[in-house]
Structure formats: structure tokens, C-alpha cells
Amino acid sequence: MLNELNLGYIFLSAFIVNNILLIRFLGLCSFIGISTNIKSSIGMGIAVIFVTVMACSISWAVYNYLLLPFHLEYLRTVTFILTIASFVQFEEIIIRKKAPALYKAFGIYLPLITTNCAILASAFLGIDYRLNFLQNLVFALGISAGYCLVIILFASMRERLDTAPVPKNFRGIPIAFIMTGLISLVFLGFKGLFKL
Amino acid sequence: MKKIIEPKNLMLGIWKENPIFYLMLGLCPLLAVSGSLRDALGMGAAFIFVLLGSNITVSVIRKIVPAHVRIPVFIVVIATFVSVIDYSLAAFSPQLHKNLGVYLPLMVVNCILLGRAEAFASKNNVINSALDGIGMGIGFTMAILIIASIRELLGQGTLFGINMLGDNYLPFLIMIMPPGAFIVIGFLIAIKNSIGGKKKC
Numbered sequence: 411m412l413n414e415l416n417l418g419y420i421f422l423s424a425f426i427v428n429n430i431l432l433i434r435f436l437g438l439c440s441f442i443g444i445s446t447n448i449k450s451s452i453g454m455g456i457a458v459i460f461v462t463v464m465a466c467s468i469s470w471a472v473y474n475y476l477l478l479p480f481h482l483e484y485l486r487t488v489t490f491i492l493t494i495a496s497f498v499q500f501e502e503i504i505i506r507k508k509a510p511a512l513y514k515a516f517g518i519y520l521p522l523i524t525t526n527c528a529i530l531a532s533a534f535l536g537i538d539y540r541l542n543f544l545q546n547l548v549f550a551l552g553i554s555a556g557y558c559l560v561i562i563l564f565a566s567m568r569e570r571l572d573t574a575p576v577p578k579n580f581r582g583i584p585i586a587f588i589m590t591g592l593i594s595l596v597f598l599g600f601k602g603l604f605k606l
Numbered sequence: 607m608k609k610i611i612e613p614k615n616l617m618l619g620i621w622k623e624n625p626i627f628y629l630m631l632g633l634c635p636l637l638a639v640s641g642s643l644r645d646a647l648g649m650g651a652a653f654i655f656v657l658l659g660s661n662i663t664v665s666v667i668r669k670i671v672p673a674h675v676r677i678p679v680f681i682v683v684i685a686t687f688v689s690v691i692d693y694s695l696a697a698f699s700p701q702l703h704k705n706l707g708v709y710l711p712l713m714v715v716n717c718i719l720l721g722r723a724e725a726f727a728s729k730n731n732v733i734n735s736a737l738d739g740i741g742m743g744i745g746f747t748m749a750i751l752i753i754a755s756i757r758e759l760l761g762q763g764t765l766f767g768i769n770m771l772g773d774n775y776l777p778f779l780i781m782i783m784p785p786g787a788f789i790v791i792g793f794l795i796a797i798k799n800s801i802g803g804k805k806k807c
Contacts, residue, residue, distance in 0.1 A: 433784050435638040439717055442633070484693060487711045488685040495678065527634050527715045534708050577796075584796035591788030598783060 412539040417548045420541075424552025427603055430528050431560045432594040437528030441561055442586060450519075451565035455558030457519040459551070462529050464501070465494045466550035469533040470543060490533050495524045528557055564593065615734050619741030625718045626749035632718040635709045636750050637787040643766050646754035648702045650747030652691045652710065654740065659687040660719055661739035664727040671728075680723040681714065688713045718742060756790050757781045 412420060430436050437458075444454050469490050477483055502520050505513045513520075523529060532553045536546040567589060576585050619625060625632055635653075639645045663683045671679050692710050695703040703710065713719065722742055727735040758764055761782030763771035780786050 435634050435784065435787065436712070438633045438637070484689060487689045487692065487714055488682060491681055491685055491714050492678070495681065525715050525717065525720070527712050530715050531708055531712055534711055538708065579796045579800040580792075584792045584799065587788050587792030587795065591785040591792065594785040594788055595780070598785060 412549075413541050413545060417545065420545055421548050421552040422603065424549050425556045425559075426597060426600045429556045429560060429597050430531070430553045431557055432590070432597045434531070436531045437526050437557055440522065440526050441557075441564070441590075442583065444519075445561050445565040445568055445586075447569060448562065448565045451561045453516060454519045454522075455561050457516050457523055458526065458528065458557050459554040461494075461498060461501070461520070461523045462532050462554035462557075463547065463550045465497055465529055466532050466536055466546060467543070468497055469493050470536055470541075470546045473537055486534075486537070490530060494529055494533070498524045528553065560593070564590065612734055613737070615730075615737040616741040619738060619743070619745040620748065621745070624745040624749060625721075625742050626746060632716045632746065633791075635713065635716065636746070636753065637784075637791065638709050639706055640750055640754040640757055640787060640790075641761070641782045642705075643751065643754045643758050645702065645705045646750045647747075648695075648699070649706060649709070650743075650750050652695065652706075653713065653746050654743030655691055656684065656687045656713055657719060657722065657743045657746075658736060658739040659690075660684045660723055661727040661735040662732055663687075664723040665730060665732045665735035668728045676728065677720075677724070680720060680728075684719050684723065685714045718746065753787070753790055753794065756794075757786055761786060 412423065415423070424430070428434060431438065431441055440454065445451050472489060472493055473483075473486065477485060477489060482489075498520065502513075505516070505520070532550050535553075536549055539549070541549055568586060571585060571589070580588075626636060635649055639649045660680070660683050664680055667679070667683075688711060691713075692703075695706070695710065722738060726738045730738070755765060759770060760778045761780070762777050763769060763775040781790070
């Protein structure tokens with residue numbers, strides 16, 4: 411199980427071996443939508459790292475100190491989505507007041523993140539794997555760094571694709587998916603790194 | 607005046623505005639659980655249940671919910687139905703529940719559900735919203751079944767676990783692994799483009 415491994419392995423596992431986009435298929439809507447240029451991909455990637463780490467830690471605490479003691483595990487889904495949504499809102503207000511430059515850099519990506527399933531998934535997975543707080547933190551960091559890496563990689567390839575001679579019916583989204591499949595094939599190779 | 611029942615609302619989701627191939631929404635569960643037909647069917651059924659329930663509920667409460675808190679209210683409604691199906695499946699079909707894994711609770715953030723609640727159910731009456739829910743649900747189920755049958759047939763030579771291609775078939779293993787899902791959906795969208803005209807982005 412994941413919770414018996416050391417922190418480095420947990421990070422690697424979340425980062426590339428079980429990459430959130432390519433192996434777990436989460437966060438695809440934003441991935442396909444935003445990866446059309448590198449600049450916005452970097453913005454989104456960094457915003458995702460920031461929010462995932464914070465949101466996962468908060469929902470971990472909510473689950474272990476609020477839901478578990480009162481036997482309310484069945485409220486997990488409702489609680490997590492509300493926690494994440496309100497946290498993103500709260501964070502947006504704080505950043506706007508305290509760090510306007512950062513707020514400008516994040517732009518529209520911060521509110522969009524609420525509906526990014528990668529965030530909610532990392533919160534659920536951390537609970538499912540029964541990680542402790544530190545492991546959960548590293549796990550969230552790994553997942554979001556994996557998202558960031560792949561979206562930037564993909565955006566740089568997609569910019570070149572615009573000039574490539576692609577058959578008419580494959581232009582746009584279809585070729586993007588097929589390309590994602592090929593990168594996913596490469597990432598499948600990392601499975602041999604260690605046994606989970 | 608709008609008519610009370612418009613049967614075309616049912617058909618809209620199935621072909622013309624199919625949530626997957628036309629609107630490109632809700633892709634995550636589609637790719638993740640389409641490795642075998644059985645899981646795909648379970649996911650589709652769960653999806654129709656949640657979409658129908660949330661569409662009806664949102665449509666019933668649409669006049670009493672203040673406009674600026676409607677999104678959180680819709681999310682809570684959806685999350686409630688998702689929790690119901692999550693725990694029912696865990697009780698009645700533990701194997702399916704295990705196979706669907708984290709993708710079942712993740713239906714909460716599925717864009718189709720919130721999208722239909724916001725774009726359709728919050729503006730239309732209960733019967734039309736129910737029809738829309740069923741139509742969109744069937745559209746989603748159809749899409750996931752198509753992808754799952756291609757992947758299972760090529761990847762294992764079986765359909766619903768029954769051997770289809772004979773014992774000499776060498777499984778095209780990559781199809782049931784993650785890359786296969788991406789490649790199959792890429793080809794399917796290209797085929798849809800060539801039949802139904804290109805989607806305007």
C-alpha cells in the first residue's frame with residue numbers, strides 16, 4: 411500500500427507513475443481546453459499546484475477531525491466539494507487583497523479550479539489510501555506537479571501542431587486526444603520504476 | 607408560450623447535442639471506466655440516475671433559489687444524489703463499486719451534471735427537465751458503451767466477458783490500458799466530425 415512507502419516514492423508515484431492526467435484520466439476538461447498555449451498552461455499549472463496542496467490539507471483535516479469522530483463519513487462528497495469551493499473563493503479574496511500581482515498572474519484560472527476534478531480526486535485518493543498528514547501533503551504536491559508537467563509539455567507540442575498538415579477531420583480535438591494517447595504510452599513505461 | 611411537454615428534449619441529448627461527442631463535456635469518467643463493458647454499463651446507469659434526479663430537483667426548486675447562490679445549491683443537490691448512488695452501489699454491488707472507484711464520487715464535478723442543471727433544468731419545467739436528463743444520460747451511456755465495446759473487443763477479444771474473436775486472437779493489450787482510451791476517443795470524434803459536420807469552436 412501507498413501509506414507504507416517513504417515520502418520520495420509517494421511523490422514519484424503521484425508525479426509520474428500514476429500521473430493524474432495520463433494514467434488516471436482526471437482534470438481532462440481543463441487540460442484539453444487550456445493547453446492551446448504555453449503561457450496559460452503555466453498559469454493554470456501553478457494555480458493547480460497551489461490550490462491542490464492547500465485544499466487537500468484542509469479536506470484531510472476536515473475528514474479526520476470532523477467527519478470521523480462524529481461518524482459522518484457518508485457526508486464526505488458533499489463536505490469536500492463545499493470545502494474546496496469555499497476555500498477557492500476565500501483564497502481568491504485574500505490573494506486579491508494581499509498580493510495583487512499574483513492575483514493578476516492567476517487571472518481566471520483560480521475560480522475555474524473549483525470544478526477541476528483533479529483537485530477533488532486528490533482529496534478523495536489521499537483519504538482512500540489512508541495517508542497521514544505529511545504523506546497526504548507530499549501526495550498532493552506530486553499529483554499537482556504531475557498535472558503541471560504534462561499540461562506544459564502538451565501545450566508546447568500543441569503549438570507546433572497548429573502548423574502541421576493534419577487531415578481535415580482530425581484537426582483540433584481529435585488529434586489532441588491521439589497525441590495525449592501517445593504521451594500516455596510513454597508514461598506507461600514509468601510503471602516499471604517500482605512496484606506499488 | 608412554451609408547450610408543457612416537448613418530446614424533442616429527449617432526443618437532443620442522444621444525438622444532436624450528445625454531451626460527449628458534441629459538447630466535449632464530462633470526459634474523465636468516460637475514459638477511465640471504459641476498459642470493460644460491464645463497468646461502463648454500471649457507470650452509465652449511475653449517471654442516468656444522478657442526472658435525472660438532479661435535473662428534476664433543480665427544476666422543482668428553481669423558483670425559490672436566489673439567483674446568486676444557485677451554483678452552490680445545485681452542487682449540493684448533485685452531491686446528494688451522487689452520495690446516494692455511491693452508498694447504494696457499495697451495498698448492492700461491491701465489485702462494481704470497487705471497479706468504478708474514485709470516479710463514482712467524482713461525478714460531483716462532472717460538467718454535464720452542473721451544465722444541464724444550469725443551462726436547462728433551472729429554466730424549464732419538471733417534465734421537460736426529466737426528459738432532458740434521460741436524453742443526456744442515454745447519450746452519455748451510449749458514448750461510454752461504444753468506447754467500451756471497441757476497447758474490450760480489441761484489448762481482450764471479448765464483449766461482456768464472452769469470447770468473441772476466437773482463441774487464436776492475440777489481444778491488442780494497449781487498448782484496455784490508458785493510452786487506448788485516448789486514441790479511441792480521438793478516432794471517434796474524428797468520425798463524428800466527418801459525419802455530422804465540424805463542431806464550431
